[in-house]
Amino acid sequence: MVRLAIAGAAGRMGRALVEAATRADDMSVTAALERSESPALGRDAGELAGAVRLGVLVSDRLDPAAFDVLIDFTRPEPTLGHLDVCVRHARRIVIGTTGFDEAGRARIAEAGRTIPVVFAPNMSVGVNLCFKLLEIAARTLGEGTDVEIVEAHHRHKVDAPSGTALRMGEVIAQARGRSLQELMLPPARAGARPDGAIGFAVVRAGEIVGEHTALFVGRGERVEITHRAESRATFAEGAVRAARWIATRDPGLYDMQDVLGLR
Numbered sequence: 001m002v003r004l005a006i007a008g009a010a011g012r013m014g015r016a017l018v019e020a021a022t023r024a025d026d027m028s029v030t031a032a033l034e035r036s037e038s039p040a041l042g043r044d045a046g047e048l049a050g051a052v053r054l055g056v057l058v059s060d061r062l063d064p065a066a067f068d069v070l071i072d073f074t075r076p077e078p079t080l081g082h083l084d085v086c087v088r089h090a091r092r093i094v095i096g097t098t099g100f101d102e103a104g105r106a107r108i109a110e111a112g113r114t115i116p117v118v119f120a121p122n123m124s125v126g127v128n129l130c131f132k133l134l135e136i137a138a139r140t141l142g143e144g145t146d147v148e149i150v151e152a153h154h155r156h157k158v159d160a161p162s163g164t165a166l167r168m169g170e171v172i173a174q175a176r177g178r179s180l181q182e183l184m185l186p187p188a189r190a191g192a193r194p195d196g197a198i199g200f201a202v203v204r205a206g207e208i209v210g211e212h213t214a215l216f217v218g219r220g221e222r223v224e225i226t227h228r229a230e231s232r233a234t235f236a237e238g239a240v241r242a243a244r245w246i247a248t249r250d251p252g253l254y255d256m257q258d259v260l261g262l263r
């Protein structure tokens with residue numbers, strides 16, 4: 001039995017994660033974490049998620065003795081704090097949080113030298129399949145094709161472009177032998193489009209779960225690769241799968257391509 005701690009247990013993803021974990025026979029939620037001002041403190045994590053009563057109360061203290069794998073979908077700053085606890089106490093971590101800066105990503109990579117870490121901006125199987133399709137599309141269609149990545153999310157999302165959109169850009173840039181930094185156009189821009197650039201467009205509205213389209217627009221034809229998440233269960237089930245996978249891995253920095261055997 002893998003003992004799971006869920007950070008951000010009262011959040012949109014936190015509740016979906018608790019729900020998904022209670023459906024897995026080999027997983028047990030043994031800790032649930034929220035920030036110290038949260039009104040969810042002291043509530044049963046299962047009931048909060050609309051699932052069965054678990055007897056696990058939401059706490060603001062991460063007790064390293066209480067879990068084997070931490071699943072964290074919160075914000076960059078708390079995630080990095082929780083990561084430090086995992087490093088100090090040799091615990092495993094699955095990070096779904098997006099919006100890290102360069103320094104945050106470097107700290108996660110560094111942690112992978114001592115503990116097993118899965119870090120992925122999107123845990124759904126479909127999006128990870130799309131990353132492979134993008135690689136093929138980018139190589140086949142070549143640099144003469146304009147690329148735009150369009151993403152749409154709910155009105156509460158704080159980071160933009162989404163972590164998934166940025167990873168799509170990285171995959172396409174890499175397939176062209178370049179870095180995204182070199183090729184990325186800012187989301188709002190005026191003027192003619194430079195050759196070979198990768199553009200981003202962001203929609204924030206209502207309760208859209210998460211939609212991503214990469215447009216490859218060439219002379220006389222257009223290829224569109226789209227993923228639409230219809231429920232957060234797809235991310236949560238992927239994260240639980242990642243927790244199961246990482247429970248028996250050596251230290252390292254992994255992503256969902258490793259978990260799904262797509263590398």
Ligand SMILES: NC(=O)C1=CN([C@@H]2O[C@H](COP(=O)(O)OP(=O)(O)OC[C@H]3O[C@@H](n4cnc5c(N)ncnc54)[C@H](OP(=O)(O)O)[C@@H]3O)[C@@H](O)[C@H]2O)C=CC1
Nearest residue numbers: 008011012013034035073074078096097098121122123235
């Ligand atoms: N990798 C993937 O597949 C996916 C990634 N995400 C990412 O997951 C993250 C969370 O998304 P979402 O669930 O929608 O956001 P929410 O705001 O609904 O949830 C985040 C939760 O974390 C809590 N939190 C904040 N600070 C702390 C802290 N110090 N300790 C513990 N908990 C804390 C928040 O509390 P409070 O509200 O009180 O501040 C909130 O309950 C985002 O970065 C998002 O992009 C989302 C979906 C899929």
Ligand SMILES: O=C(O)C1=N[C@H](C(=O)O)C[C@H](O)C1
Nearest residue numbers: 098121122157162163164210
């Ligand atoms: O905040 C969200 O909701 C989501 N965030 C992730 C991202 O930034 O890519 C993944 C998913 O699209 C939902």
